[in-house]
Amino acid sequence: MKKIQKTMATNFSQYNMPIREVTLNWMQASVELAINTYKIKNITVKAARGSGKSTILGGAIRTAVKEMPRSTGVIVGETFVQIKSRTLPSTKEGMEMFGLYEGLDYVVGRCGKELGFEMPFQAPDSWQNVIHFRNGTIAVMVSLDNPNSGRGLNAYWVIGDEAALLTYERLYNNVITTNRAKKAIFKNKPMLHSQIFVTSVPMTKKGDWIHHREKLALEEVRNRIPLHLRKHLLRLMPI
Secondary structure (H helix, E strand, O other), X not given: OOOEEEEEEOOOOOOOOOOEEEEEEHHHHHHHHHHHOOOOOEEEEEOOOOOOHHHHHHHHHHHHHHHOOOOEEEEEEOOHHHHHHHHHHHHHHHHHHOOOOEOOOEEEOOOOHHHOOOOOOOOOOOOOOEEEEOOXXXXXXXXXXXXXXXXXXXXXXXXXXXXXXXXXXXXXXXXXXXXXXXXXHHOOOOOOOEEEEEEOOOOOHHHHHHHHHHHHHHHHHXXXXXXXXHHHHHHHOOO
């Protein structure tokens, strides 16, 4: 039987909705622990389809939205087709698990100001590829097949789905270099300047950069997690 960890999810909307209990498997729970307890910034998850990677993304977005209102984040994919047909639907499902509902807590492809949403610190010129959350946080969907897609952004956090499909040179130039925004009020927040990628196991050389990130992430785990917990958590950490 698969072990589980339970956590609590709150709804961020203006409505007084109840706190819900969310059941996580060990992979998902270990990522929540890495982000929220040990403030590990670089997390890479390699897992099979159906293992719950979208829940990880939903939880990460929940944390970023809650802890850094009015911030800008990036959801990156190789193409907009991939993002909107594969990444976005499963990510919406993951966010809903943690109490974030489309049309209530966020809108996609448009500004929510008319609904009473707060505005981000840096509002985009176009909202077409933007998720706008009620507290002013935005997540910009960036496609790597468009070299100008991420240019000019000042992001506080980055997440990516099916990372093995991403071209690392484009990822670095278009996205990672934008993960630089700073606000004194966010300096101790767990998701500040985080990079969280989930993926199936890379099957081509294009995904070799994932293996390099594993080594960097494991080093961060060793540096941040107390020695008496390290053996147990390294066995659980999906990195």
